Amino acid sequence: MTAPTSATATGSGPGGGPLVIRLAGVGRTFAGPPPVTALHPSDLEIRRGEYVAVTGPSGSGKSTLLHLLGLLDTPSTGSYELDGIDTAGLGDRDRSTLRGQRIGFVFQSFHLLAHRTAEENVLLAQLYNRTPRARRRAAAREALARVGLAHRTRALPGTLSGGERQRVAIARALVNGPSLLLCDEPTGNLDSANAEAVLTRFDDLHAQGHTLVVITHDPAVAARAERSVRIGDGRLREPGRPAVDG
Amino acid sequence: MARSVLPGPASRLGLRDLVAEALSGTLQRPGRTALTMLGTVLGIGAFVAVLGLTATASGQIGERFDLTRATTVTAGDHPSGDGLPPGVEPPTSFPPDTDARLARIDGVRAGGLWWPVPGAPPLAATPTGPDAGQGLALLAATPGAVAAMEPTMVAGVPLDPYVQESRQPVALLSSAAAERLGVSRLDAQPAVFVAGIPYTVIGVYSEVRRQPGALPGVIVPASTALERFGSPPPGGERGTQALVATRVGAAGAVARQLPLALRPDAPEAFTVVPPPDPHGLRDGVASDLTGLFLALAAICLLVGAVGIANTTLVAVLERTEEIGLRRSLGARSRHVAGQFLTESTALGTLGGLIGTGLGVVTVLAVAAARDWTAVLQPAATLPAPLIGSVVGLLAGLYPALRAARTDPLKALRSG
Numbered sequence: 159m160t161a162p163t164s165a166t167a168t169g170s171g172p173g174g175g176p177l178v179i180r181l182a183g184v185g186r187t188f189a190g191p192p193p194v195t196a197l198h199p200s201d202l203e204i205r206r207g208e209y210v211a212v213t214g215p216s217g218s219g220k221s222t223l224l225h226l227l228g229l230l231d232t233p234s235t236g237s238y239e240l241d242g243i244d245t246a247g248l249g250d251r252d253r254s255t256l257r258g259q260r261i262g263f264v265f266q267s268f269h270l271l272a273h274r275t276a277e278e279n280v281l282l283a284q285l286y287n288r289t290p291r292a293r294r295r296a297a298a299r300e301a302l303a304r305v306g307l308a309h310r311t312r313a314l315p316g317t318l319s320g321g322e323r324q325r326v327a328i329a330r331a332l333v334n335g336p337s338l339l340l341c342d343e344p345t346g347n348l349d350s351a352n353a354e355a356v357l358t359r360f361d362d363l364h365a366q367g368h369t370l371v372v373i374t375h376d377p378a379v380a381a382r383a384e385r386s387v388r389i390g391d392g393r394l395r396e397p398g399r400p401a402v403d404g
Numbered sequence: 405m406a407r408s409v410l411p412g413p414a415s416r417l418g419l420r421d422l423v424a425e426a427l428s429g430t431l432q433r434p435g436r437t438a439l440t441m442l443g444t445v446l447g448i449g450a451f452v453a454v455l456g457l458t459a460t461a462s463g464q465i466g467e468r469f470d471l472t473r474a475t476t477v478t479a480g481d482h483p484s485g486d487g488l489p490p491g492v493e494p495p496t497s498f499p500p501d502t503d504a505r506l507a508r509i510d511g512v513r514a515g516g517l518w519w520p521v522p523g524a525p526p527l528a529a530t531p532t533g534p535d536a537g538q539g540l541a542l543l544a545a546t547p548g549a550v551a552a553m554e555p556t557m558v559a560g561v562p563l564d565p566y567v568q569e570s571r572q573p574v575a576l577l578s579s580a581a582a583e584r585l586g587v588s589r590l591d592a593q594p595a596v597f598v599a600g601i602p603y604t605v606i607g608v609y610s611e612v613r614r615q616p617g618a619l620p621g622v623i624v625p626a627s628t629a630l631e632r633f634g635s636p637p638p639g640g641e642r643g644t645q646a647l648v649a650t651r652v653g654a655a656g657a658v659a660r661q662l663p664l665a666l667r668p669d670a671p672e673a674f675t676v677v678p679p680p681d682p683h684g685l686r687d688g689v690a691s692d693l694t695g696l697f698l699a700l701a702a703i704c705l706l707v708g709a710v711g712i713a714n715t716t717l718v719a720v721l722e723r724t725e726e727i728g729l730r731r732s733l734g735a736r737s738r739h740v741a742g743q744f745l746t747e748s749t750a751l752g753t754l755g756g757l758i759g760t761g762l763g764v765v766t767v768l769a770v771a772a773a774r775d776w777t778a779v780l781q782p783a784a785t786l787p788a789p790l791i792g793s794v795v796g797l798l799a800g801l802y803p804a805l806r807a808a809r810t811d812p813l814k815a816l817r818s819g
Contacts, residue, residue: 228732230812243410250736255415258734265816269729273432285425286415286734330733 175205178337178369183236186222196222199235200394209364211383212373219392220373228261228340229253241337258287262331266343268323270315276326277311283330301329305359321352328359341372345379357382417739426746440715443708444755444792450701452763452788458694459779460771473679476614477659479646480675482639496644497673499666503548509665511654516548519636519644521629525599529585540581541621544629552649553612560590560607563625571627575603579610580620615647655679705795712799716748720807727807728815741808748800749793756792
């Protein structure tokens with residue numbers, strides 16, 4: 159890899175864990191006219207077990223980074239390795255497979271299917287990744303139990319509080335044992351009490367060794383992470399590290 | 405397709421999961437599903453009902469026109485009185501050798517002339533006995549006409565050409581007439597008396613296939629009747645009639661040829677009554693009603709398809725967020741397309757099943773109300789739900805394409 163290595167993260171993370179995310183000179187430009195550079199070429203490394211917050215004001219390029227990390231978008235430049243797999247040049251089939259098996263998404267607006275129970279919403283995550291049918295229900299219940307919702311498996315989203323809904327979404331993200339939990343403003347739609355409950359879950363998951371990337375504009379949320387990356391005007395900066403410029 | 409470069413299996417969506425997801429999507433909104441299916445239900449229902457009713461009605465026509473009727477041709481006489489002085493009745497138009505001329509027509513099994521004996525002469529068991537002829541028909545008939553009646557002989561023989569030519573005083577009795585006239589056995593050559601003159605009974609019949617007017621009755625040779633009772637009035641119900649038994653399927657041709665075969669010089673003297681053509685009736689029903697209703701059914705199906713396409717498209721637009729979510733959970737674009745395609749196909753199939761059921765019920769109800777035998781052709785009924793599936797599948801193509809092209813980014817942002 160010939161990309162700049164000046165911003166490789168090794169210091170604050172738990173040292174020798176394998177790399178989950180490795181961005182090398184990754185940038186994203188949207189075709190014009192005029193062309194818009196949403197993310198300047200940036201480097202970022204995240205190791206297994208890290209809890210990283212990506213902060214920045216709206217329009218700073220946070221969403222672009224989230225979509226690139228989540229394989230929902232492809233970088234214009236640079237290379238992105240997920241679990242050591244170079245994602246450049248992968249087709250829809252492989253990108254979908256990686257998304258389904260290695261990334262758990264948590265969205266600001268939960269994205270639960272309103273007509274399905276909490277358990278059925280979690281089951282949905284196992285639909286596309288070859289989980290044997292017989293194992294799905296037990297796995298879904300276990301995931302719900304891990305977010306403290308073992309008693310609400312049959313509840314419809316409409317009967318759940320916002321915090322409970324987000325916990326169902328977290329259970330859905332966890333159920334396939336992903337390498338990475340990618341959270342987009344996970345507390346953005348929650349009041350402070352519910353937000354706190356969700357953040358506590360994140361602390362627990364971090365303690366259990368999960369890798370979390372939380373994208374937020376809320377400094378209080380970012381403060382819970384062990385490592386913070388700032389993004390502004392499409393440039394990634396990590397406090398205490400030299401700025402990365404393309 | 406690019407080969408996977410990843411270790412381990414790729415994303416997939418099992419058939420069972422696909423169908424379960426599609427059904428779940430369909431059944432979530434039962435009201436909308438029902439309305440969406442309506443067009444397909446009506447179209448398939450109309451299709452099944454029209455074909456079923458056509459088959460049922462055709463079966464009815466087939467039953468009504470049985471084999472005997474289909475092989476019977478009758479002809480009446482309306483002789484021209486032109487050139488005759490007033491008060492003088494014209495002679496019958498039938499030639500004397502009618503039996504032979506009829507027999508020469510291709511397709512004729514037997515044929516001849518008959519008429520009610522004019523003057524209603526008294527019938528009696530003894531020369532001076534009381535008239536026992538009340539309610540008995542006294543018919544004059546040629547041997548060909550008797551053969552065309554196809555009587556079931558319980559004793560003796562029917563008329564033969566000899567008794568006709570030699571004007572024998574003989575008679576055929578129906579079994580009811582024989583009982584009334586006290587004739588029980590033929591070996592003693594019993595006689596019945598018509599206007600006081602003895603006629604030897606040569607045969608007794610129980611049934612006739614044609615000309616049920618001969619039951620109960622007495623038949624005497626046409627030649628004998630002509631000699632003793634004179635000519636029948638020309639034309640009309642009491643006039644001379646031709647009765648022809650044809651081979652199956654030949655009745656139409658025989659009816660067309662009959663006037664020319666009898667009177668090449670005056671074919672217009674006869675009124676020929678061929679049996680109603682069952683094929684013609686069936687074809688008439690098929691061409692008029694069936695064509696119209698099948699066109700309506702096709703329009704219903706088209707409307708149904710548009711309805712399903714519209715609803716599925718609306719569903720795709722409504723569920724953009726769900727599409728994005730599924731993509732984030734590892735669904736490939738083809739999985740998303742497959743799901744919506746399966747949903748529209750399920751809608752069409754369900755509509756087809758319900759429509760087929762309604763169509764069958766309609767056919768059964770109409771048949772029951774009319775006392776008909778319901779006829780449902782498996783070839784038209786069983787594939788009907790599949791037509792619904794095809795309609796649903798076609799209707800879902802465009803919406804599924806739209807779903808597959810939905811950008812997961814935008815979809816997830818819309819929440």
